[in-house]
Amino acid sequence: MWHITKREIYDNLNSLRFALTTVLLLALMVTNAVKHLREHPKRVQTYRDAVTESSDRLTAHADGSLYKLAQYGPGNFYKKPSSLHFCANGGESILPDTIKVGEPPVFATDSENRVILQGVWSLSYPDANLQNKNVGPKVSQVDWAFIIGSILSLIALWFTFDAFSGERERGTLRLMLANSIPRHTVLIGKFFGALISISIPFALAALVNLLLISTASTVHLTTEAWGRLGIIFALALLYTSLFVALGLLVSARVQQSAVSLMILLLMWVTLVVFMPSTLASIASSFSPATSFDEFWKQRNPIEEDLWDKYDEWLWSSKVDDKTLRGKSAFFTENAEREERRHEERLRYRSSQVYRARAITSISPATLLQHLIEGFAGTGFERHLQFVENTQRYARQLREFVADTDRADPESPHILGVREGMSKKFITPESVPRFEDTLNLSRDFNTAAMELLLLTLFVLVLLSGAYLAFVRVEV
Amino acid sequence: MLKTLIGRELLDNLMTFRFAAVLLITLLLVVANTVVLIKDYEQRLESYNTSVQTHHKEIQEKETYSAGEVEVDRPPNPLSIFNVGLDKRLGNEIWIAHNNVPTLWEARMNASDNPYLNILSSIDIVFIFEVVLSLMALLFAYDALAGEREQGTLRLVLTHPVRRGHILLAKYISAMLCLLVPLLLSLILAMLLLTTTTTISMGADDFGRIGGIVLTSIAYLSVFYLIGLFISAVTQRTGTALMLAMFVWGALVLVYPNLILAIIRSSDIPEAKAVSAFNEIKQVWDEFDRERKHFLATDAFPGEDPTFNINGMGFFYEHFPENRLTLLYLYNSMMTFGELDEKFEEEVPHAQNYFQYLIPSTINTAERAWLIRKQALEDTLVRKSNMKRTLLKFSPVGMYDAATQAWAGTDLKGVRDFFDAVRHYRQTVIDYFYNKNAFASRKWFAADEGAADWRTLPAFSFKRSGVEINAKRALPDLFLLLTMNLFLFMMIFLVFIKSEV
Secondary structure, eight states: OHHHHHHHHHHHHTSHHHHHHHHHHHHHHHHHHHHHHHHHHHHHHHHHHHHHHHHHHHHHHHSEEHHHHHHHOOOOEEOOOOTTTTTOOOSTTTSOOEEEEEOOOEEEEOTTSOEEEESOOEEEOOOOOOOTTOOSOOOOOOSHHHIIIIIIHHHHHHHHTTTTHHHHHHTHHHHHHHSSOOHHHHHHHHHHHHHHHHHHHHHHHHHHHHHHHHHSTTOOOOHHHHHHHHHHHHHHHHHHHHHHHHHHHHHHHOSSHHHHHHHHHHHHIIIIIIHHHHHHHHHHHHSOOOOHHHHHHHHOSSOOOHHHHTHHHHTOOOOSHHHHHHHHHHHHHHHHHHHHHHHHHHHHHHHHHHHHHHHHTTSHHHHHHHHHHHHHTOHHHHHHHHHHHHHHHHHHHHHHHHHHHHHOTTSOOOTTSGGGSOOOEEOGGGSOOOOOOOOHHHHHHHHHHHHHHHHHHHHHHHHHHHHHHHHOOO | OHHHHHHHHHHHHHTSHHHHHHHHHHHHHHHHHHHHHHHHHHHHHHHHHHHHHHHHHHHHHOOSSTTOOEEEEOOOOGGGGTOOTTTTTSOOEEEEBTTBOOOGGGOBOOTTSOGGGGGSOOOOHHHHIIIIIHHHHHHHHTTTTHHHHHHTHHHHHHHSSOOHHHHHHHHHHHHHHHHHHHHHHHHHHHHHHHHHSSSOOOOHHHHHHHHHHHHHHHHHHHHHHHHHHHHHHHOSSHHHHHHHHHHHHIIIIIIHHHHHHHHSOOOSSOOHHHHHHHHHHHHHHHHHHHHHHHHHHHSSSSOOOTTTTOOSSEEEEEEOOEETTTTEEOOEEEEEESOOOGGGGGGHHHHHHHHHHHHHHHHHHHHHHHHHHHHHHIIIIIHHHHHHHHHHTTSHHHHHHHHHHHHHTOSHHHHHHHHHHHHHHHHHHHHHHHHHTTTTSGGGTBOTTOOOOOTTOOOOOOOOOOHHHHHHHHHHHHHHHHHHHHHHHHHHHHHHHHOOO
């Protein structure tokens, strides 16, 4: 078997297609690296500035009374740019990279008629970015996902279309099978031969790309990032073997190599180019467009007017226990409701996207796109993870405020009102800080299903190729 | 002789498996996608109609003239089914006010759909043709000469007194006839689907535009066929020809358009030209602001407060919103009260006098700022995007895309036609205000003595430019495609004449 593989590799190394492939992949990978080096430092800088500003705001809020922290909360949250951004862009220009912290929403006046803000902070999720200021042509990304998903798959077909039909045409297949080699050995030998000869230019191009990126002083790849890159490389091989298997299958069944290539090309166009977009269009036309008000009305037909409910206490300047508790209840409920509105809308919209993504997963190209996005830490899945991180931190901060208040025996424990909270001094250092983290095991969990599907595709096609080749007459 | 040759080639091509496969795939893709695209168009049309109604109702309910920001909607283009271009992406809702000359950069999206869905890729009919037809043309061409050379039939044909040019011509004509079958058949099916839906109304102009799209598609197809024929003429073996053809296809359709846009540096920092224009615009408005304050200080009434101490059921604001990227800077103010308390009555003449001065002055300043902004936008944002488009045109895909967008009216020029109409309409609205003497009237800011009258305000209407204008815009790219055809044909002719059989 190794003999056949070696023969295949030598055959391919000297061919025109090998040279063309190497040039093509190198050009794409170098462009990718250059673009990343140009843009990534800027992205990181913007993120750092934003985080510093946000952290300063939290420090300002936490420096002093607990009430101010409970009222204004933390600064805005920012999504940490992934250092593997060059692997998959993941619709970066569309997904928002911040979650805003809403100001206390209630206006009131104090005894000297000055306007003061009351109430407590809440999270609000900005909508996806529109591209409506951009009049340029539609920009597509030359990221690894594109290079692997579209180019490498095409190359895989290019290397395999004549694997059997070409040899059959030349008569060498008959010659080979005249020896006492079992057919499955021939098949497996051809499979690995093609896979390895494709991996060589790809690995070379990827190496150049990574060399350019990792030696630059402006970007830094951590050990975990290298691990993720390893996974992405393995994914590329898995995906390529899918198309190699497809190429072998068709090549075994078809008599002429030209016809085989044509069938493969048409299959490729359908699988890689059209299925993702057509299915996405079909899926998104299922999701009804509803405006926010309409959506909210459907969900909550009866909305109680909080302002009326708490009217008795809201405008009163008394500081007795009942009034303070009334105010506190109003502020909390108001903030919670604001947050819930935003959250439900986001959830509704994400569920539409999820549905569309599930439907498009029939195409292996989309599967690969999702997988690479998942492991590169970009894209929609990552956005939802960012949202989750923020929500977790918001809970943590609220608990911190409640706990600190509870620890003070002199406080009346009425949160959200100045008179009802602990007067003790807090320091900014004691407040928990937000950190946007990625979790590799979680990424594996979300990717498990898609990984399984992709592997299944490969196995089915390989066994198909085996069956086709075993039964074919030479 | 030519006839016999064409007949032979035609039979050869039509009876092949590849013809059947390509025909099937094209028909399937076009029909499936047309159904989805029509549904998508209907959804957009519906949301446009609701939006128009809401805006109409909203403006009628405005009690004062100053509160009346007229909102105008951009209808979806039915030909976006063929090439969506910028039709879906750019804003489709824009406000018209006296203080700004509107451009497409101020337009918003009416927010009834889910913008997160934009991360999924979308598709249109021209895109299908772009990918499938080019591939098909190459598949028909790669063995046209190399194959015959391999089989030896070329030698056989040339033993007869046939001119080589005739052989080429026969091959070209018959292959193009074959390629036209899937193109036209799928288009006819798409048209059938289009005409059976009642929501899409197409006029004679639209059929002209679709005719233009078909014409461009044929030219595009022919370019790829000739590229394939050229490869076939220079190579000896069909295997090599096929491999080269595939490589060229991948490079032209898949790699080049993506690569070239990635190479161009896209920055979100405004250029020096834009910065200076923005400062110039800002100066114009600063000057306006000084004059305004001067007017308040020196008018016949005491007090310099632009709110005139009035408060009550209503609101007042003034600010200078800015956007450095789109060079937007303007003075935005509004004062509107549903009821006026007795005690503010003495301030009313002061306010009237002020607004009578302020609004025409704002209009003038807006016009002056527009003159600067128009040029600067053209020099920065539009030029940059046009440069990208030009670079894309080094691949026939870019030419084809640009030409079909121009035919469909979904290119930048087509969308900007709408905003030209909006600017024209703004003039109508201002004239309406002048006719009503709105600026000097009490109704500008207070509704206590009767609400503002919006009933006779002329409605906005927009008609897409005529088919001859579309043709004018598409012609350069169509011409480029045709020239490329001619050039390729000559090259093939030269190579084939000199080649040994």
